[in-house]
Amino acid sequence: MNSRMMRAFIVGVAAASVFFIPAWIPLVGMSVLALRYPLWEAVAVAFLVDLLYAPHAAFFGIPFPATILMVIVVWVLRPWRAQLAVGA
């Protein structure tokens, strides 16, 4: 299985799992992977969680909190990804 297929498989499993298991599990898993790899699909999974479960002003009045948090993990922490990579 090449890396592209593996990536699609992981994203597919994460997106499907938000329907059935506590959503923080795939979100944490995607966050950990996003710290190591450029995983923009994690933002899409977090957005799906917010669309399904977040009320209009979900987290202290902030809309789409999981999405915002994942954007921070994927993009804002991007410069530190190289330092976190082990053997990369």
Place this chain on the structure above:
Amino acid sequence: MTNLRRNNNQSRLRLSFFLALFIAVSVFATEYVTHGAVRNGVRDVAAAVWGTTQGVYDATEASGFFKSKVALARDNKALRTERDSLLTMQFQNDVLRAENASLRAFLQAHEMRPTGKIAAVLSRPSVSPYSTFVIGMGTADDVRVDDWVLAAPGLVLGSVQEVGEHTALASLYSAPDYTRDVLVRDALLPYVGRGSGNGIVRAPRDLNVQVGDMVYVPESGLALGVVGHVSAKPEDAYHEVLIAPPTNLPALRFVEVVHPDPGTVRIDE
């Protein structure tokens, strides 16, 4: 060549960032203009996914395909025991109802218990990180924002937050940092949600709150939960009281959706 490759990567990254930003702004703008149509559309599609998986699960369970004879016999015995205890509880319930009816007749009081609609629970409360869950009824069934969501008659779980045509999003009163006043032993106390169906109340020591005391929502008379634990040191002026949910949330399959009704009892003059 290395610089060229680096510049290409950076411009590709910049392009993908702006593309993502454009998509995000478009979706947010659509959400704002249509008052949540994107969310409701996604939930309607998700409802089909949940309904299909639940059907497959129920059919598999009913067939007993993955269970051994020993496991089936054990389940059978457990279900018979549960049925017997439920029959006893039903009898006790009938006795209490009859007593309630005779008391109301004596007082010439009529109970105005609002009637509601039974809705299927599509997503379990434990799945959402926001203490919300999706139910399979919407505006097509006259579900409205702020409708009460009941686990059983007299037991309130929360209220409807958003409504689509065929689905609605309900929020639990035990959502983290949700606050409201509740009645415990006839005292009005502030309640704070802690998630996972639980909440906290700080009760004065003199109130003598006990495990098993019921907790009520004042304006509706509906029970919000039951006292599960009291953390108390003799020197404390206030006790921290843990409020447990009125039902087993992971096993929740159906709820009753009720329009809010001021008061539940009317005394005839």
